[in-house]
Amino acid sequence: MLTYTLRRLLVAIPTLLLISLVIFLLVDLAPGSPASEIPLTVPAEVRMKMVEAMGINEPVHIRYLLWLKQFFWTEPLYAIDAAFGTSYADGAPRIISYSSKVPVMDYIGERLPQTLTVIGTAYLIAILIALPIGIYSAYRQYSWFDQVGTFVSMVGYSVPTFFTGLLAIIIFTTWLGWFPSIYNTSLQVVDWATFKQQVRQMFLPVAVLALFNAAELSRYTRSAMLENLSQDYARTARAKGLSEGTVVLKHVLRNSMIPVITVITLGLPAIFAGAIVTEQVFKINGIGAALIGAIHVNDLPVVQTIAFITAILIVLFNLVADILYGILDPRIRYE
Amino acid sequence: MPEPLVTVDDLKMHFPIYTGVFRRHTGDVKAVDGVSFSILPGETLGLVGESGCGKSTVGRALLRLYEPTAGRVVIDGDDVVSLPPEALRKKRPTMQMVFQDPQASLNPRMTLARIIGEPLDEHTDWPKAKKLERVYELMDQVGLNRRFANRYPHEFSGGQRQRIGIARALALNPKFIVCDEPIAALDVSIQAQVVNLLEDLQEKFGLTYLFISHDLSMVRHIADRVAVMYLGKIAELSPRDALYARPLHPYAEALLSAVNEPDPVRAQSRKRIILKGDVPSPANPPIGCNFCTRCPKVFDRCRVEKPALREVEPDRFVACHLFDNIVAGPTGAPEASEHNQQGVTQ
């Protein structure tokens, strides 16, 4: 197991490096040199400093290394400084947003909580909805529940969130007025009233995202359950005289959860991408909205950083999924 | 004395193992570890052994479906192991194979006519009609109704599928066919049909077989000589009757003791030898004789030195230290039995 985990970890590092290279080059090689992307409003002296920070005059590989250094060395130092009041960073150049002139990490740090709250809740709810539905519809395959469930999940999976989102806004916010139309990012949950407020403003985006993800997850759960329900061990367990509940919930479910958990883990970063749309539709100023905004104003450092952070998350969750799989399914540990 | 059609010389087939964090090459699975034998034209050589002993690998390496690690395989005058790709392709019609699992060996997305006709597509430039004619001919020969030509494999029974596989192997008039457990996946009732078909065809076309099987009674029925394999090596290679009457190698002895004896008198007199322990991993065979861990007659030398395959009696080859002091007569290659001699195509 240790070898397996170690191996996965070791593989993740070159993957990350390669991804960082791809993202760096993609933005770097785009028409127009990075130097020309610095707004001309930036005075010459500051410009020089930024150029220095980016090492623009250096060849590509040096620039890339400098960027990596900023990302993996300087920024963590600043984070440590901020956390413990130290001063390791010592004024080293940070990744600065072109448009608002704040360090990109600070900007992202402001935006990330909004995204995580909405997405995290949505995903959690999606899992809570999807598992029972998937299990029950597999258990009662071809029952009306299964038929309806399959159809609904197919619809939920097929209808894009920006459409359901817009419909939800028109119906529930405009016509019925049940929910606020503007997402308040500075709301602090301190008491029952603010909690209710938070729930109200999160309801629609969370519902839309959760339904979409639940549709996908329940399909996976259902097919995983189906596969295991017809296995010999399930039959044996029944033959042994175990109760249906024990057979389904203990034996079959445990084995079915292996692929499902992997899918859940792997799906997490993917819904970050979905969040871009949701945030746009529901006007949540999260990281997705920041990315769109940055793309619109050609704020390359922000674009690069957000893209790379998302990539790190994906690699991380892939790793977690792999390791989880290794723990849950002893078969794949064998070399 | 005819020249052997197939000569295998010290054939080795090792599969590398990679382990650890860095996937280093740490060892080999020695599936076939120095196998030598020869087969005369028209002869059937049986290759028996427990599952996992490497017999199928021998068959596949022989036809170079695997790239052998070392050794020479001369079939009809050419060393198959060292042939360049294009020459190998040209060589293929001479040597064919019938596979174990008739279900798996037929492409489920091709019709019978296309399956049987594929070798023709690859090696002839005949017009379509001629190819089809040949396909029908082959179907007749293996006893398949011509009507089935446009059906898919899943529409057939196991026996019928194996006939398809045989027809395909016959398509290019091969001299040598490796039958890789052709009956293992079939019902007992059908096994005999297929074996009889193989025998008929051998008679008709003068084919040479390497008949791989773990079914010793079936081998006894079809083979002229039998090679017994254990853990990647040949333990004993003897003419059929001699082997079945008096196995020399302790492993052959144990193996044969398990065969159902039709004669109840003899059956009673025979002692079943039960081997203890498991077959060692081919990745990590014993230092000495491969069989030393389970051999009832094991002695010290067996554990340190590998015995070579030596002719200990006329036509009988054994790899066992028990027979070290016995020197065989000056006989050359073993005599082939007579009834297969006719019809050898040159």
Added chain:
Amino acid sequence: MKLRTALMGAVAALGLAPAAFAERGADGHVNVLYWQAPSILNPYLSSGTKDVETASLVLEGLAGFDEKGVVIPRLAESVPTVENGGISEDLTQITWKLKPGLLWSDGTPVTSADAKFTWEYCTHPEGGCAQAARYEGITSIDTPDDLTVVITFSGPKPNPYQAFVGGTSPILQAAQFANCLGAAASTCSEQNFKPIGTGPFVVKDFKVNDVVELEANPNYRDPAKPAFATMTVKGGGDAQAAARAVLETGEFDYAWNTQINPEMQAQMSAGGKGVLLNGFGTLVERIEMNMTDPSPSLPEGERSTTKHPHPFLTDLNVRKALSMAIDRQVLVDIGYGAAGRATCNLVPAPEMFASPNTDCLTQDIEGARALLEESGWVDSDGDGVREKDGMKLKVLYQTSVNPVRQDFQAIIKSFWNDIGVEVELKQVDASVFFGGDAGSPDTFQKFYADVEMYANNFDGTDPEPYLGQYLCNKIPAPENQWQGENVNRFCDPAYDELWLELSKTSEMEKRAEIAIRLNEMLTKDSYVIVPLVDRGRLSAASNTLGGVVLNTWDTELWNAQDWFRIK
């Protein structure tokens, strides 16, 4: 005009509401929505209205304008005039007196030195000041004492209410910005996000492009104001969502620039939670013609610069034909309803400055076609597009992403197609288009298109600086970091000369005459600017928000200190 009377009635009712607010912060919290989120709170580093107006809650000038366009004192004791001796007879000097005892929000006194510093800050050659026009012609600022600011101009300045007047040129605290001069300006994040000011509110928290949290300024000069203890200026979304949040759901008290189509104006007003406020100012939606070649085949740095004149828009007939083909009334009816009126003028108000020209109001497709024929633009290959010397009459027409503008684009495109002009449409996100970020290829200043559409106005009542935007030396170019206002790259020595005359004339009648002339030179004579619609400002205010007076001459938040909650 039902809507408007209703609005006026509402405003009147608000005005009459009992002034029962005697205590600062008594009315709690107020929510303001600027759907284009503020990105910086220093108006000198951004020309975006969202930034300037939000900043005006914190930073103030010496004076401002009221809803009628009259100059009113803010930090100054009174408005200097020639009559009261505040302006010298030769119009070259103006003397402002600060109110005594003014404090910055951090408790330090406001002095004339702050004003002088602000001038130095904005006029610093490396600072890239977005409001440099306000300080034009100032040769020196003297501070004989802590409360006196004497501004000396290089020549007679008939309209001296520019520097330190209105939301675009507030006074910065010298102490806070001392290290942010010139090149350092844009690196001063802390200062730019949380400027210390004299306005009714101070910044508590600023999230870039998201939200500004403000609280009442403890040192505000009127101890009873503001009535609200805290204010949130929220950004994000779009005009429609903003209007809805005030009018239908009542989540916000005030939403800026809720420009929605007439149907939705009616529908949302029926929501009953608030009212739409509108007022006509000088905001004119117009099409600007690019006199230089925006072709992408030119090297970067030469695109849309005076080095390369435009291949066909330099032809007057083409420009005129494009204008004649447009039916402006339709645009108003579809896009603005009551909040707009068709116009041919760049300067539609005040009345005395507005040209009587109405030539353009009637669409003349035939006339437009004839003009193009006359210039040699004919459709010789029958593909419906005119060409001349192998060049197709094809324009790239850009504007910001805005549903009304997209409709305008579609309509105008079909008008233009009708006269044989091929049109390619392009939309740029508003925050980029107006963002003034020289790094983006899509700003309205860079103008990498043949024609572009947007709206602009001038603050204050005097069009002189506005008209001054079209001088030859205001052309945006790489050399000035694309910061000029003359986006058309229009350059006519006669215009420059006439404008110079305007700047030297103090007699009102005469000034109006010259201004009208200048206006016509840009529109009716040259069609470099093709005005479309005189847009009223349309904002939404909750029924419970008192004291709101829509001001089209200064920032909309000009009297936020007087806002109160109607209970």
Added chain:
Amino acid sequence: MSDATAATATPDREDAPRSLWRDVWDQFRMHRGAMVGLFVLSTLLIFVLIGPFIWTAEPIRVNPNTAEMFRSRNLPPSWSNPFGTDQVGRDIMARLMLGGKVSLAVGFVAMSVAVFLGTLIGLLSGYFRRLDGALMRLTDLFLSLPLLPLILVLTFLYGPRLKEMFGPNLGTFFILIIAIGLTSWMHVARIVRGQVLAVKEREFVLAARSIGTPARRIITRHILPNVLAPVMVAGALGVANAIITESVVSFLGQGFQSDFSTWGSMLNSAYYNQTYPMQMVWPGLAISLTVLSVNYVGDGLRDALDPRIRGR
């Protein structure tokens, strides 16, 4: 078995070859959802492709006769405008047809690119062991890229260049196809590789090698047809995915310009005219129906192409 009786009834040689597709179709017909999906999808295709020949209203052009244009704005559905008109009087049905053509074209072409790339890479890495490591690393790498942001960045950064080269509409089309194709082949590649690895070990591939069939033909004759099923399923789902991605990009204002409508951009502009929510419902419905029916067809295909099911 019906075909057995049919076979005995006909003389030997004339037993017509039963094509694979015939079998697949027979099985496919059993899947109710897939049949409904196929019906809806064909209807949509007919609507989009043949519709404009019957329904000849101009989708882009605004009536320059302003009085008429004004009368024809925001109309509810009627005989002359079955889906009503939009805010400047353009016929929504005609726009849906145009938009659908673009959306579907992007969907199908981008999917083809993705499936082609994925199949190629999957085949190569599954069949040739030496390439496997590198190609699978590449696949993992692409799987780890943040796709939607990447597509947005690609269209934003590289779109203008392509627009210069091919004109605004074709340029946008290309950049969308490249961006979507380049970012969605990985699943196909993984599926194909897995299948190839499994199929490669099947004895019929060995049999083909023993016959002397060269690698090229082993791949095309034996391996490809046997991995086709999951590829087709992945392809069907890929179309759905590509259509959604295109509409997302258009919806976010990065796709086609507003006068070259796609369903995504129609949805976007209808959003700003919420007084008439039906204008938003039509394109939204079109996207949803297409994706839903494509998904169902994919489901049906999966079942139909599974020889285990078909054999029964």
